[in-house]
Amino acid sequence: MSHGDVEQVQRPMRRDARESRDKLIGAAQHEFAARGVDASLEKIARDAGVSIGTLYRHFPSRLDLLVAALRPRLQEFLDRAGRALEMDDPWEAFVAYLENLFGMQVGNRGFSDFLSRRFTDSAETERIHDEMCQQIEDVLTRAQDVGAARPDITQADIVNLIWANGRIIDATGTTAPDAWRRQLHLMLDAYRAERAHPIADPPMTSAQLYDAMVHLRDAK
Structure with a gap:
């Protein structure tokens, strides 16, 4: 597989990751606004359509997600x-x-x-x-x-x-x-x-x- 082929495979993964992150931020903005800083991270992940593991891969702590939101x-x-x-x-x-x-x-x-x-x-x-x-x-x-x-x-x-x-x-x-x-x-x-x-x-x-x-x- 050439270097160009690797780039072609990786691009959709980067785009998907970016989309997941954006969805998490959007869900977090809504949930934090309604529930406060102690809002359920599990619900935020569900609302974003991702797993809680994906949430933590993007935002290792609650504060990381809070600041982004x-x-x-x-x-x-x-x-x-x-x-x-x-x-x-x-x-x-x-x-x-x-x-x-x-x-x-x-x-x-x-x-x-x-x-x-x-x-x-x-x-x-x-x-x-x-x-x-x-x-x-x-x-x-x-x-x-x-x-x-x-x-x-x-x-x-x-x-x-x-x-x-x-x-x-x-x-x-x-x-x-x-x-x-x-x-x-x-x-x-x-x-x-x-x-x-x-x-x-x-x-x-x-x-x-x-x-x-x-x-x-x-x-x-």
């Missing part, structure tokens, strides 16, 4: 966040960033779970979370520096809102799908510097916040 939504989120960070008015940039952050949780439980948790055994998810955390820090600090946002807000307070917003969306998604917007804007009023009053309880430290997000991952 969420990548388009993650990129959309990061692109929108970048535009918010470029806005001239620091307070409006802060509002736009949070509206984008919480709006992206709507209709996708997997993405909401991803925002809420830390996955310490994946360098890629840690990198993505670190980028998000830096964005939160940047947009918040900018609003604080001009006296628009109260100075005692921390990144942990924003993550608390992510957790709360996820539960609000779960509770109201079918009956009042825009209820989260009212809650966000009530909280934004509370975050304005002119409305600030001393709070006795300190915010979580960075270490406490990280541990809490890891605990959410482990508490199935």
